[in-house]
Amino acid sequence: MPTRRQFLSAASATLAATPLGRHHPLFAQTQTPLLAPYLADVNGDGVIDDRDRAILEQALFAQRGYDITAADGYEHRADVFGRGLVDRASVDAGLSSLDLYQNSGIRPNRPITVAWHYGWYNDLDRPPGWQTVRYKGGDYFSYDPVVEPEFHRLKNEIGVTVDALSWIPVRQNKDNQSNYRSAFLKASNVDTRHVCLLYESTIALPFTGDRIDFIRSDVQRNFREDFREMALFFKEIRDETPANIFTLDNRPVLFIFGTHTWGQLPVLSGNFWAIDVLLYEAREIFKDIYGAPPYIVGEEMYLSATGEFADDRLRRTQNFDAIHVYHHASNLKRGMVASIQMSASYIENQVRILRRTYDAVAAVKNRFTQNNIHVIPNLSPGFAKPAHPTLLLGRSGYADFMKLLVQVHEQYHLQKTWRQALGTTQLPAPVYIVGSWNEEFEGHCVFPFEFNFSVPNVTQQGWDLAMPIKEVFGWNHYAHRP
Structure with missing residues (x-):
């Protein structure tokens, strides 16, 4: 055969x-x-x-x-x-x-696409220059019960499967979670959406200099409390709304932003033992409430095609089920240049970074499950953040970028590391991040836009980033599947 x-x-x-x-x-x-x-x-x-x-x-x-x-x-x-x-x-x-x-015996397995979703828009004042993308339907409130059903319908049409809801504790943002309850989760078509969380750890936890010191008692207290509250929020969504929880390995998926800032260096410091202990405790707190520990995706991807995968990244990665990067342009620093094209050389560099990441984690196991580390590629479009270099691209270039990285991911990670698990509950289908749905201050929104500073030549009247996702992945087949 x-x-x-x-x-x-x-x-x-x-x-x-x-x-x-x-x-x-x-x-x-x-x-x-x-x-x-x-x-x-x-x-x-x-x-x-x-x-x-x-x-x-x-x-x-x-x-x-x-x-x-x-x-x-x-x-x-x-x-x-x-x-x-x-x-x-x-x-x-x-x-x-x-x-x-049709008669080949091939069973289609549509990839799972994830987009960050934000609930922090409480007014219509989007300062010019700070807002680098505007929704084609105009500015909106995150608590508006009219706009979220529209968002859900559009995501299903263009092919976004999972909403990773940006989660900020009430002590840092009193409206974030209530906005989701008022609009996103009340939408008449929320039963077509799969949901996970994006824990904003760099907002939730206090810094010491440019690092999060896990020996500090307030960091430990807040971290435990946040995992308790996230477990309760997941449980609320599962038990009290029609929305579907996005799971891998039968566990709710929890992306974490900024884990690369965790722990005072060097690795031999007590900070990293504290991280290990605290993550064990947090998993148990979560499990006691939800019934299963979270599937944790840390932000530990390589950002460079040269150099070594740092010891602190390797040490933290052992605590995670998977790793990701919030955006592949996260290493674009202030004052470098005014703009960068998503050129062939840029894309080649991203391929090298991905392959180096696969190699770096090939021998690493999750210390709780002993499973391999799952790498989730980021296929976000351009980047346009005030005072940072703008990553420019167009409709066809974005489609080509996604197609190439999907091919690389399948060949060098899925086929080598996850062949046996693919199609099971551990990894039902390939998973890709396609950017944010509505982060309007960084340019990588994939919703249809009125303007987007990262797209200088508009050819599809604002659908230039939405329709490539549909071209590569098709519409959201999981809208009507459990």
């Missing part, structure tokens, strides 16, 4: 050499591109069959328009190239791919 990879290689060669048996593209002079199996699963039910074919055959020439609400008759599931219309090329590609996959 040929492997999936062997089958696809042979099938691609056949596709290039001979006409397909069931569908003959209208424009025979150009080769019809082959879609990934999960893109051919047009209705998103996890099976490739005639129900997908029926959607494609009935959707030809439907156009979306560029407004927040799609035009009548537009079938977003059939817009496989993210162009805002279902043209002949889209239908040909879909039908040809269906011909290839």
Whole structure:
């Protein structure tokens, strides 16, 4: 029995050499591109069959328009190239791919896409120059029960699976969690969303200089309290709302921002023993409330293609189930340059960073589970933060960037480290971060925009970062799955 990879290689060669048996593209002079199996699963039910074919055959020439609400008759599931219309090329590609996959035994496994979601917008005063992105629907309140259902619908359309809710303790932000309760979790379509948390540790915990000193009693007290409160918030979402908890290894996923600031250096200091002890205690506190410990994703990715994976990163990483980086441009410092293009050299550097990270954690095990460390790549678009270099890109460049990093991740991490676990509860599907949904002061919002300082040449009337996600990953198939 040929492997999936062997089958696809042979099938691609056949596709290039001979006409397909069931569908003959209208424009025979150009080769019809082959879609990934999960893109051919047009209705998103996890099976490739005639129900997908029926959607494609009935959707030809439907156009979306560029407004927040799609035009009548537009079938977003059939817009496989993210162009805002279902043209002949889209239908040909879909039908040809269906011909290839339908009886192959291949089960499509649509990747899981995560975006940061913020609930801190309490007024409409977004100072010019500080706000580097504006939502195409205009400025809004995070407690507005009208805007969040609109957000949920758009995320499902363009292909964002999981909302990582930025979580800040009440002692630092009295409105953050109440805003989620008032709007995000009250939305009529919140049952289509999967939710996890992004713990803002650099806001929640006090600094000593530029580090968080885990020997300080107030840091330890706040950390324990925050894990207790996050467990209660997860439990509330699970038990009292229709929203779905995003889990890996049957545990609720908890991203943490800024773990690279944890612990006074050097590593031999008592700080790192304190981190180990405190994370053990925090996991137990969380487990007692929620019923399972959290699946913790620390921010410990490489930021450079040179040098060593520092000892402090390796030491902290042993406490985490997975690692990520908040944005791949996090190492762009004030005063470097005015702007940087997401050029071929920039992308090549990101590939090198990813591969070095895979190599660095290959021998590291989580000290609680003894599982391998899961690396979750960040596929965010550009970056535009006041007083920092602006990372510029365009619609096609963003799509190409994501496609390349997905290919690298599959080849060098998933196939090597997670082949046996992929498709199980430990790792149901590949996981990727696609940026923030609504961080309006850093430019990596993927919602449709009125303006975005990181996109100098707008070609899709503000959908330039949303539609590439749809092109690469398809619409959110998990909107109607548990």
